[in-house]
Amino acid sequence: MTASSNDTSLRDIWCSMTGLPGLEEAHTWISIPICSMYIVAVVGNTLLLFLVSTERRLHEPMYLFLSMLALADVFLSTATTPKMLAIFWFQDGGISFGSCVCQMFFLHFIFVAESAILLAMPFDRYVAICHPLRYAAILTPSVIGKVGIAIVTRSFLICFPLVFLVYRLTYCGRRVIRHSYCEHMGIARLACDSIKVNIYYGVTAALFSVCLDVVLIIISYALILRAVFRIPSQDARLKALSTCGSHVCVILLFYTPAFPSVLAHRFGGHSIPLHVHILLANLYVVIPPALNPVIYGAKTKQIQEKLTRVFSLTNKCC
Numbered sequence: 001m002t003a004s005s006n007d008t009s010l011r012d013i014w015c016s017m018t019g020l021p022g023l024e025e026a027h028t029w030i031s032i033p034i035c036s037m038y039i040v041a042v043v044g045n046t047l048l049l050f051l052v053s054t055e056r057r058l059h060e061p062m063y064l065f066l067s068m069l070a071l072a073d074v075f076l077s078t079a080t081t082p083k084m085l086a087i088f089w090f091q092d093g094g095i096s097f098g099s100c101v102c103q104m105f106f107l108h109f110i111f112v113a114e115s116a117i118l119l120a121m122p123f124d125r126y127v128a129i130c131h132p133l134r135y136a137a138i139l140t141p142s143v144i145g146k147v148g149i150a151i152v153t154r155s156f157l158i159c160f161p162l163v164f165l166v167y168r169l170t171y172c173g174r175r176v177i178r179h180s181y182c183e184h185m186g187i188a189r190l191a192c193d194s195i196k197v198n199i200y201y202g203v204t205a206a207l208f209s210v211c212l213d214v215v216l217i218i219i220s221y222a223l224i225l226r227a228v229f230r231i232p233s234q235d236a237r238l239k240a241l242s243t244c245g246s247h248v249c250v251i252l253l254f255y256t257p258a259f260p261s262v263l264a265h266r267f268g269g270h271s272i273p274l275h276v277h278i279l280l281a282n283l284y285v286v287i288p289p290a291l292n293p294v295i296y297g298a299k300t301k302q303i304q305e306k307l308t309r310v311f312s313l314t315n316k317c318c
Helices: 003-012 024-054 061-090 097-130 132-138 141-167 184-188 196-228 234-267 274-284 287-299 301-317
Strands: 014-017 094-096
Touching: 014 097, 024 061, 024 274, 024 287, 024 301, 061 097, 061 141, 061 287, 094 097, 097 132, 097 141, 097 184, 097 196, 097 234, 141 184, 141 196, 184 196, 196 234, 234 274, 234 287, 274 287, 287 301
Parallel strands: none
Antiparallel strands: 014 094
16 A cells, blocks of 8 residues: 555545543553543533523522533533543543544634633623623623624634644554544644644644733733722622632633643654643533533532522422
8 A cells, every 4th residue: 555545545544542541451440530530521411401491580690600611611621531431341432533633623623612711700890890770781791692602703713723733744654543532733743844833833723812801800900909909898808709719710720731731742752751731621621611600500500509409309209
C-alpha cells in the first residue's frame, strides 16, 4: 500500500486511544471515582434543570444562566466520559477518525461555550447589585436569549476551524492517541507533517476566548466589588457578596484545573509525566460538572426550598 493510500484510508479506519499510559493496571480503580462523579454530574445537573424549569420563582436571569451552565456541564461530561469508561473497563479504545474529530469538536465547543456562560453570569450579578430596580427591564428573556445565541455562535466560529485544521494534515500510519478522549493536539500529533499552524491557532483561539473571558471576569468582579463597598449598610454588603460567592467558587473550579492541563499538554514536554496531565484532563471533565450543582444547591436558598418541596412531595407519594 502506498503512502498516499495510507493517508487517505486513515480517515476510514479506526484509531486507538490508550487511556492512561503506564497506569493500565489501575484503570479499573481509576474508573470508580470517574464513573461516580459522572453519575453525580448527570443527575445533579438534570435535577437542577428540572427545578429551574418547573419553579416560576426561578425563571429569573440568574437561574436561566445557571441552566445554561448545567446543560453545558451535562454535554461536557457526556461527550467524553462514556468512551473513557469503555477504555478503562473493556480496553475498547477503538474509534474512527471521523468520530474522533466529532468528539474533539464538541469537547472544545462546549468548553468555550461554558467559559462564555461564566462571563455572562457576573454581568447578571453586576446589574442585580448596581441597578436592582432596572434588573428585570435590562435582562429580559429576549436579551438572555440573544446572549445564548451569541455564546453558541462565538463557540462555533472559534472551534469549527479545528475540524479543517486536522483534516488538512497528512497522516501516514500513526494511529495511537495517547489520551482517554480526542482533543485537537492529540489528533494533530498523529500527523507526519508540521503541525505548527495547529499549535498557533490553538494558542490564539485560547487567548481570544478563554483567556479573554478570564480577564473580563476579573474586571467585572472588580467593578462589582467597587459597587458593593460603596453600599452604606454592612448587611446589604454581605448579602450582595453572598450572591456572588457560589459563582466565584464555580469560576475557580472551572479555570483552576483547566489552565495547568492545557499548558502541560501543549508546552509540558517531558518535564511532566504523560499520565499525570492526562489524569488531570480526565478529572477535569467530571469534577466541575459534578460539583457545580452541589455548590449552587448549597448556596442558593430558592433552589434549596424547591428541592425540599420536591422531596417532601415524593415522600408523601411513597
